[in-house]
């Protein structure tokens with residue numbers, strides 16, 4: 158194996174496309190169209206995108222080639238009444254926080270899908286907007302804006318991007334975005350994926366980057382069989398810290414680095430291209446949709462379909478505050494009330510901690526729910542601080558310790574921590590009890606859906622059982638010369654386990670593993686660098702704090718340390734039933 162040098166955390170992991178390369182500009186995209194015949198060109202994509210700007214630019218590019226354009230904006234054909242009915246009903250209509258996941262489709266927006274007129278000569282009928290791909294067209298393009306842009310635009314009330322599906326000109330809401338637009342638009346995109354002729358990334362609207370559909374699918378087919386890293390980013394929250402800015406080089410938009418999206422599959426993207434000037438960000442989800450068995454493995458995909466079930470993210474509270482005290486929905490509540498097939502079990506692995514830092518986890522033996530509820534309501538009512546430690550246990554945040562957080566367990570990371578969350582994928586269901594009386598600049602608190610929280614609070618596991626069940630000690634399950642694999646945490650009610658591969662370091666020392674037909678996720682939690690080398694000969698460098706997916710199809714692999722230092726590699730996998 159070739160020698161690797163340690164390198165810093167890579168903010169933009171990028172993979173070469175298979176087949177044709179990434180082009181930039183509308184001119185390059187339209188140059189690939191068949192010039193000799195009239196065309197109906199459909200450009201589909203998510204609701205939160207500057208469609209008017211894209212249509213203008215694309216029209217100009219076509220006209221400059223001497224092609225007359227007539228525009229059909231499918232958003233003008235959406236029915237208002239139908240748009241109202243996209244949201245699922247189920248949770249009480251006035252639940253201000255959550256909605257069950259919508260099971261509607263983009264097609265439900267139309268009384269009848271419009272029929273584009275066939276142009277003549279060199280003419281192009283340009284059909285744009287979410288649902289354009291349902292129209293009869295000669296060519297199908299998909300224009301995308303990664304979800305973080307939609308969330309920022311909706312949260313910041315900025316038009317024209319910050320809208321909801323079905324309401325193209327009005328300010329959108331996050332509730333509608335998360336629980337209706339995203340599931341509906343994602344299903345639509347996934348259904349189109351096998352026949353998209355060009356993927357267009359509109360992160361830089363003045364210079365769209367695009368990749369031919371065949372090259373996109375060939376690239377995804379390759380990546381589904383070899384180790385791959387998604388593009389990480391951090392958001393900012395009232396509790397965010399500064400570790401990711403100081404140590405990893407992130408530049409947060411709003412002052413702090415809080416939740417680090419290492420691998421949150423529904424929002425994650427894979428960068429494909431030669432360099433930052435010519436790259437497209439493809440949804441990681443497309444790997445699951447197009448290659449579920451290669452990526453997830455046969456058994457896991459039979460169980461979870463095309464949903465990638467595990468999530469790795471950071472909670473950075475170094476120099477920040479404590480997370481809200483919250484819990485997550487229990488399995489049946491998640492299914493019945495929120496319409497998700499599996500729930501938000503979590504674990505916290507402490508990557509780094511300041512002296513004295515704590516994790517809040519589990520009820521005290523003497524906690525009384527009625528008193529806890531009274532204090533939660535008083536905090537909301539008159540701003541009296543809740544005595545959190547009278548109800549919830551605190552544990553020292555020791556580096557390398559894993560805390561298990563099955564659904565229903567009250568928890569929070571305290572200030573002064575870098576927590577690697579190794580969790581089930583759902584991530585939008587923080588049922589908050591208490592948020593430390595924090596207010597934003599406008600004097601508003603974050604949502605406190607405490608009725609949902611109490612409905613899900615596990616009051617049975619408390620006192621000593623919390624330490625016994627949820628703060629487990631490592632158990633070695635495999636070892637070799639200079640390395641061992643430990644189970645850090647597993648519980649019967651959780652469908653995944655968290656392991657750690659410890660490599661002592663030194664010349665020639667490496668660990669070996671095998672996906673055995675189920676994907677692994679690896680994170681270098683300690684050490685300067687590692688190289689993952691698969692049996693097929695693919696190698697992937699992993700620097701400190703980076704997260705890597707090893708697809709099921711990768712099979713056997715080795716982990717080599719870079720340099721002589723010992724390594725800790727956190728590994729998660731779905732456990733066999």
Ligand SMILES: O=P(O)(O)OC[C@H]1O[C@](O)(CO)[C@@H](O)[C@@H]1O
Pocket residue numbers: 394396416472479480481482483503578583584585586587588589
């Ligand atoms: O509600 P808070 O304080 O922002 O907590 C962050 C939330 O983000 C997560 O880390 C991921 O969804 C949850 O564990 C937690 O509920």
